[in-house]
Amino acid sequence: MDKSWEEVLAPHKKQIESILDEIKDQEFLPDAESIFRALSIPVDQVRVVILGQDPYPTPGMAEGLAFSVPKSIRKLPPSLKNIFHEYASDLSLPAPLHGHLGAWVEQGVLLLNRILTVLPGAPLSHSKLGWEAVTDSILQVLSQKKVPIICWGKPAQEAAIEAGFSAESIFASPHPSPLSAYRGFFGSRPFTRVNEYRERMGLEPIDWKLSS
Numbered sequence: 001m002d003k004s005w006e007e008v009l010a011p012h013k014k015q016i017e018s019i020l021d022e023i024k025d026q027e028f029l030p031d032a033e034s035i036f037r038a039l040s041i042p043v044d045q046v047r048v049v050i051l052g053q054d055p056y057p058t059p060g061m062a063e064g065l066a067f068s069v070p071k072s073i074r075k076l077p078p079s080l081k082n083i084f085h086e087y088a089s090d091l092s093l094p095a096p097l098h099g100h101l102g103a104w105v106e107q108g109v110l111l112l113n114r115i116l117t118v119l120p121g122a123p124l125s126h127s128k129l130g131w132e133a134v135t136d137s138i139l140q141v142l143s144q145k146k147v148p149i150i151c152w153g154k155p156a157q158e159a160a161i162e163a164g165f166s167a168e169s170i171f172a173s174p175h176p177s178p179l180s181a182y183r184g185f186f187g188s189r190p191f192t193r194v195n196e197y198r199e200r201m202g203l204e205p206i207d208w209k210l211s212s
Contacts, residue, residue: 001036004043008141012134019117019129028117028126029055030062037064038112039138040105046142047108048194048206049149051156054115057123065111068101082176082185087208090189096210107206112138114159132159139163148197150190152176169197 052066061069067080076099084095114135119125143164151157153175160170173188174180195205
């Protein structure tokens with residue numbers, strides 16, 4: 001975690017310590033060193049947020065970055081496969097060969113899950129530990145900076161609105177899950193729309209290209 005986030009998280013220090021103490025004897029995902037990996041980007045260098053729900057509950061997949069998986073994973077999660085389908089369609093780029101989204105992080109894309117840990121095989125199992133209060137404070141800081149946010153699914157959209165993001169800075173659509181992707185995720189052009197917003201603000205667009 002970059003040191004610039006320490007001030008943002010300071011009011012939640014005891015809460016974070018309490019959560020970590022509660023789960024220390026559990027086999028949670030991702031590993032302890034990766035819980036705050038998304039915050040490796042300095043606060044002032046975040047250019048866009050992609051907001052996820054919680055880490056992948058499949059061992060070996062969660063790596064502390066929302067929607068991202070290690071390069072070694074060959075069978076991509078269905079949601080990530082659909083994200084790449086939209087990526088290819090929106091940007092006219094070939095689908096990436098792996099699911100690691102580190103190149104986006106290098107571009108200042110904050111891949112943040114609202115819930116930072118999960119039990120293997122049990123989605124949302126850590127939804128009542130208090131992580132949302134921690135990550136909501138992160139979102140509130142970024143909303144004040146007029147950072148655009150990509151929200152896939154209603155819970156993400158509601159969290160962005162609650163955190164104070166303006167309507168014009170929220171790029172929302174149904175979730176890329178196979179259960180909802182055909183209800184409006186496909187064709188939503190999130191990557192192009194975010195760049196159009198940044199250009200309207202006089203800012204450099206994101207280079208979304210991933211290795212293929």
